Amino acid sequence: QKEVEQDPGPLSVPEGAIVSLNCTYSNSAFQYFMWYRQYSRKGPELLMYTYSSGNKEDGRFTAQVDKSSKYISLFIRDSQPSDSATYLCAMSGSGGGADGLTFGKGTHLIIQP
């Protein structure tokens, strides 16, 4: 089972707000969790990469993983118009196998100036 659920949005917030993006999943074998940002007409680019449960912070971005709830989040502080993009969560298992990345369908985020 490889299902990942992600609200497609659009999510529209004013500049400077804190943004919360979320994904839920059903496969308990997932251990690696990623967030990608995709601008229009561009490929996804890796934003955050975490292993197992816990938090990871990088500048204005914080990724949280709660494996017990099968729930991951990406928080963006002090949001900027340049953060407007589609955000994709992705996850994978323990590696060495043929199961690649499973992506959510993406949340379209709009930051209003």
Add this chain to the structure above:
Amino acid sequence: EAQVTQNPRYLITVTGKKLTVTCSQNMNHEYMSWYRQDPGLGLRQIYYSMNVEVTDKGDVPEGYKVSRKEKRNFPLILESPSPNQTSLYFCASSLSPGTGYSNQPQHFGDGTRLSIL
């Protein structure tokens, strides 16, 4: 600059006319993969390659072929394209599967938008 390069970026063609989308990476990555992205369906894996001459099917391989004769190149071939293959295609690469390829973040190209009439 580390990058994954796809060509062409845009292509409009007709049903049945064979086409190839090229993908090249300059990061010496062993793992490469092709995805298609469709509205409401997200990114779905078509084929992947764990090394030269090693390829395997992803979730939606029907109607596609790939080859991996060199480490840096991973072309996607549509032998007889059909309208249901109209989509946005992405090539991606990542580090060695020897360390557990699925735990290596993938680097994506900028996409190829294919329209099959």
